[in-house]
Amino acid sequence: MADKTLPKTDVVIIGGGWTGLTTAYELAHEGRKCVILERGDHRHDATSFGAPEEHDELKYGLRYTHMMNVRENTLTFRNSRGDRALPMRRLGSFLPGEGLGGAGIHWNGQLWRPLPSDLEMRSHYDNRYGSDFIPDDLSVQDWGVTYDELEPHLDFFERICGAAGTAGNLDGEQREGGNIFEGPRSNEYPNPAMKQPVSSTLFGRAAQEMDLHPFPFPSANVTKAYENPYGAQLHPCTYCGFCERFGCGYFAKADPIICVYDRIKEHENFEIRFKSTVLRVEKSEDGKTATGVTYVDADGREIFQPADIVCMNAYALWNVHLMLVSGLGTPYDPETRTGTVGRNYSYQTISAVDAFLEKDIVTNPFMGAGALGMVVDDYNGDNFDHSDLGFVGGGYIACKQYHGRPISYQPVPDGTPSWGAEWKRAVRENYLHHADFVIHGSSMSTPENFLDLDPTWTDQHGRPLLRMTFNFPENDRKMAKYVTERAVEIAENMDHVTSVSATNLAAEGEDYSVVPYQTTHNVGGAVIGTDPSTSVVNRYGQMWDHHNVFVFGACLFPQNLGYNPTGPLMGLAYWTLEHLKNDYLENPRPLMDA
Secondary structure, rough: OOEOOOOOOOEEEOOOOOOHHHHHHHHHOOOOEEEEEEEEOOOOOHHHHHHHHOOOOOHHHHHHOOOOOOOOOOEEEEEOOOOOOOEOOOOOOOEEEEOOOOOHOOOOOEEEOOOHHOOOHHHHHHHOOOOOOOOOOOOOOOOOOOHHHHHHHHHHHHHHHHOOOOOOEEEEEEEEOOOOOOOOOOOOEEEOOOOOOHHHHHHHHHHHHHHHHHHEEOOOOOOOOOEEEOOOOEEOOOOOOOOOOOOOOOOOOOOHHHHHHHHHOOOEEEEEEEEOOOEEEEEEOOOOOEEEEEOOOOOOEEEEEEEEEEEEOOHHHHHEEEEEHOOOOEEOEOOOOOOEEEEOOOOEEEEEEEEEEOOOOOOOOOOOHHHHHHHEEOOOOOOOOOOOOOOOOEEEEEEEEOOOOOOOOOOOOOOOOOOOHHHHHHHHHOOOOEEEEEEEEEEEOOOOOEEEEEEEEEEOOOOOOEEEEEOOHHHHHHHHHHHHHHHHHHHHHOOOOEEEEEEEEOOOOOOOOOOOOOOOOOOOOOEOOOOOOOOOOOOOOOHHHHHHEEEOHHHOOEOOOOOOOOOHHHHHHHHHHHHHHHOOOOOOOOHHHH
């Protein structure tokens, strides 16, 4: 029983990141009273333009000031059902955000679109290779939404961010210099691509000589003065190297505070309550709708906030956890492979290549940005023939220059000791002469990778912790080995390269670990689709079982792409909001196709 019940609001929104603030902006301007409940506190990453307050590598890059505090909120982890799950006591493999703006504050700004075949993966592979091509141990499925349906919303979000890049497919016409594999764009990027450093320029030349198709990262690190459709002012990137894990003090990296919150915070239909942890979504007596949410406020009181519509806009993992503790939907049971909430959790398959250059080639790694570099997409998705490879999916290969920060950036060749005078000498000799590659691979969903409630461990509110069961599928190990080998080939063909080494935990047979950082791209667990037996929400983001609950974020992905998730999840968000505004508000009901 809550300590207090508040007056009903039109919409209650759980989480104040990209999707939560955008939902509030769009619905407040439709005349709906919106209340956001944000677990973290207020913050602003650009309080004094010109003074780089965020340029503190120890505070933000290694002590994770912008990220979730695992002493207060965490999960348990195991590799397989036979293992005992233990709580994650330190941040490592992934870094969920906390506070105003969520993880959208410390993202690096890579702004991708999904490939058309990514959204129809099951049917695409069936049609191209035959119905028995996808291995039986994968639970890959279509999203239920096509690229053409999402394209206007992907385009709009790029304009919200002032995205910088070069179109590779404009109205169906392939254009060199951009990603020729991407789906058709209705418009060119709002801003020109970023300037490229020495390392990625050498990479691009080598890739072209190998008949590959290099192009610059699609970037939310803005390249010229820009005003977005909401009226936010963005400034040109300074290439300072403080993007990923940091907010941008220059208004140069698009984020949800600058692009959305500052444009909605004074609106009469908008309210945000900080330090408000949602405990559960409450349901009506017949269970068909939600009546609101119960949350703990900053003073520790349990408050019930009634609402006509509940929007779940928390980070992917926490949306799933909240569904499970609230009894929303049917939990997934890996034994019977029935149920949907927690099903199809997947991650990302990352590997790296280091290329060391001749000493007269200076790369100046401290001149970086979160989405600075050149990419080849020839081995991503189904852009290459999989017939005889024994796996599905792929990944992009990029030569990137994110940063040269002194604590974290210490490139040394294979065989160098990990400490001592020889290590220090190697860092000094190689710091300015290094090309840094990432292989950013897809992650296929399997019946044995899932999220559920832990039977042993509870949080400070007495709720079971979320339990993650995950290991790299054999499919993804094969994919990572193949694509990493292609990356090594590119590195070895670059001019001025003296040595090349690769690191690939998945392909080397290592179990997945939550300890070393890999990527904050957790997806699935509340997936979108057209079949209630394999999805939590319909293709409009509306829960099958509770029509006034709408779900946002990467938890909707049925499997992970080879790309960073922000672009696709925001394309889905605007798609859902279009139908919520135009089809649902005036006539609340389950949304069905005609």
